[in-house]
Amino acid sequence: MGSNDVRTREPVAVRSDEPSDPVPGWASALAGVAAGAVGLGIAQLAAGLIDGGAFPVVAVGESLIDLSPAPLKEWAIRTFGEDDKTVLVGGVFVVLALVSAGLGVLARHRFAHGAAGFGLFAIAGLLAVLTRPDAAAVDALPTVIGVAASLWALALLLRRMTRSYVPEPYEEPWDADGTADGTAGGTADDTAEGAAADGAERPVVMRAGADLRAFDRRALLTGVAGGAVVAGIGGFVGTALAGRKEVAAARADLTLPAPAVPAKPLPPGADLKIKGLAPFVTPNADFYRVDTAVLPPQVDPATWTLKIHGMVDRPIEITFAELIRRPLIEADVTLTCVSNEVGGPYVGNARWLGARMADILRSAGIRSGADMLLSTSADGWTCGTPVDVVMDGRDALFAIAMNGEALSVDHGFPVRQVVPGLYGYVSATKWVTEIKVTRFDQDTAYWTPRGWSEKGPIKTQSRIDVPQSGASVPAGRTTIAGVAWAQHRGMDAVEVQVDDGDWRLARLAETPGPDTWRQWSIEADLTKGKHTIAVRATDATGATQTASLAPPAPDGATGYHTINVQAV
Template identity: 50%
Template sequence: MTTTTRRHAALAGVTAAAVALGSAELVAVLTGPRSAPLVAVGGLVVDTVPEPLKQLGIALFGTYDKIALLVGTALLLASFAALLGVVSRRRLAYGLTGVAAFTALGVGAALTRSGANAADALPALVGGGLGAVVLWAFVAGPLELDPWPWSPPAPPAAPPPPAAPGVTEAAPATAGPAAPPASGGPAVLPAPDGPGRWQAAAEPAPPGPESRRRFLAATGLLLGAAGVAGLGGRWLAGRRGVSAARDAVTLPPPASPAPAVPAGADLSVPQLAPYVTPNTGFYRIDTALVVPQVDPATWRLRIHGRVRNPITLTFDDLLARPMVERYVTLACVSNEVGGDLIGNARWLGVPLKELLDEAEPEEGADQVVGRSVDGWTCGTPTAVLRDGRDALLAVGMNGEPLPVEHGFPARVVVPGLYGYVSACKWVTELELTSFADFDAYWVPRGWSAQGPIKTQSRIDTPRPRNRLTAGRITVAGVAWAQHRGIRRVEVRVDEGPWQEADLAPAVSVDTWVQWSWRWDATPGEHKLEVRATDSTGETQTARRTGVAPDGATGWHTVRVTVR
């Protein structure tokens, strides 16, 4: 196979894969976006990839980890598709077998997702079928660029007529090079095993301009159609979402409003995170590659399991209950020291303690398993949800209905616990069980069954890339120890003595606090460190550990240059 032929074969394979994915996205408009092969296989990867790789993805891409996963999966698929196109030029059956394998992978991934049904297999089946047709058309069908150059055997040469009597027969002429073939055919050479047998040349003649134009036009047309189908399918799926239903929700006024943010809680220092995180800037870490679209009209919450009084609530039932509004800072267990996977918001919801008290948990039911509409689970200690803290089944965030990506129509918010053990978004079930009887999603993957938030602090300004001028410089950041509160923040320069920073006021112990310290900076390279002490008197440890299994520890350090 020539280099040109190999490139064209690879392009044919990629085009077939693009047609498969684009058509599958279009079919997924009817069956649901989670059934699209790229999303279904990506979800399978999320569930099965080793934890170190998952944490590496979060560390590298942060809240863009899902986009990175989908792009990476698409690039990997394109590479395999190109390889299938090349091997198909040697034997079509190899390429079709590869297409069948990828189709089976897509079907299996879609059918094993939580809540899947038989219809979820359709996108992969339709996409795989169309991809196989396109591959055949390029390799052996009407779109074939350069047919394989074997020629049929030439008819045997007629024997020469007998010589006339008395005439001496001339010696046969020495065989010369084979005559060129007729225009448009491959070169043929006499076979070494006897006259009348012919074989094709080892390499095909390059395709002509007309054949090349036809091939490139076909690939361009199919790739464009695949792109339109894929993007159009995603757009149509979005149009079928719940944004309109969310916009129609009117939240009731809280029976217990949130305390007012005290004056001075937000220092308004450049580069310092605001005291209240806007919805558009709030971090999002979860396992859902496609944001679940849950219609509030059909949403139900079941409180069941080891309870004496099972409860089922509609969204209207929930909105009719007395609402509590509170500021609560949430943090992800994947937040590295100095990371930004943390945010503070004003939440509106129903106290979980009241709901659990009505359900009457049985003796020994020490775990409440929150189950999302996509099957994700987290396990929260029952005692924590009933100890008087403002644990909420939330329906509002910063004065509006929950954003769809943050759990609309309802989610769980628990002060003092990392999100992986408490913050169930798109929640549909609260099941009372025990830690001895059930391990939630992250526990078999090596994470602690219970995850209280650790005391932490962060330097927001100055930052490592800042160029500073000698003189008085404001060093500022945030510190948090939800449900305990921060008593003190200290800063030191170049491992010198610790200097106590000024704390801004905060709404409650359930939120982070801003801090600032004035530094008389001198020219040179300097190292700034920060540590916090919570209201129990515990100072965060200097020992640096990773996020697994229950949250990172260590002092945040920033190195700066002062001129």
């Protein structure tokens, strides 16, 4: 044909070089791993709410242990020692990750195949969970919920990683005779040149076979990151909940041993039983709690150990079972927090049961020159206690119980320190797991760099409980009462002053020893009107507390506790 002939626009053979599946295999595998992680995190959360043993990974691990032949178990113990269970559970996680990756690849081609794979894992998990001796039907829920979460996450990720797109217009190159060349790889420039050569319009066609979907790497990675966050939060919270339940069960099952040295009965008159006056023995539920733990550590006594090392002849490590087999003693001891303001509530008295710290430290052999015990709690908090105080014969204890009950988690279960005569920040380590025998010039405890003194001997203090500050009281004879303390020195006298009158001696209650607070009371005649009442104490060394007001930092508050009342 001539160059001026008009050619009919006819559809030409279409290209089929676009892939029908735009998603690479590694992306599907990554989606499968992320989905599996989401399922495990959600399952752990559900198990924590229901029963820690219902977590399918743990149940499968326990089943593998039960089914393993004896030689394999012995090899694992020889090879991994105490870490054999950790290695086993880690292996289960690795296998789950690999299989989840494979299921993700299967689901890319046909989602039902991937779903069936996760279903098989659900069956294995259910068998492991429900064949436990103490299993209940509700224990199946974590596995079912976890698999459902995995399938939901996998479907979501597979959708996220592809996006719709509109293919670029494509013009086939034409031969000089006006027929389609059909040669692959023609460019837009080639097409433009062909059109310019003869002035004819060329039909614009689309590549055939394009499924109008494209791989979206960014959407996949953000989705995987979101799944990792969900899995991490679910696993963390579920583990914490499961640990809390396990520790609560261990505490409930603990039978306290009888003390080798029981405390003497409280002397008659130790508690004046005046309404509004703090009782001599502080109920456990009312005992103050001051520590740095946002969530109290959940420490299982079955795995708890106390390590003593540093400047010792024989480093030792004691289990809870070994600790409670030691001769235990009971002691009435009042604890005080250094942050207690004058007249404040951070003081309480209890009967403690525990092993003498001095006896255990002697078994390790403290070397000459050591003057500090750097104790560490399960949450990493540290405390520096003077060695001489612990070793001077007072009832310094590794305590396991207070007021006849195992320590609550809030108060240090399974083991805490109790040292009479020192503020808690340098003595009363809860959840204690380690003692480093060292020196104050070589190590530093938690509060010292924060401005508190290295050593915190308790200062003589007194408090008015009755009447309360700002109260209205009947004019005439009025009972004034409170508590006073000077641990390990003892209390010798308490005096009360009304307005600018003379200091008058109050009546002191009985006390079992120098390590507890002491109740006091006095009667005063109050005329109608406003009155100011103050109290001061004198310890058994003859030292009277100072009137000079000072804040708690750096080594304890000072000053007289003073209240104002209205007699009507």
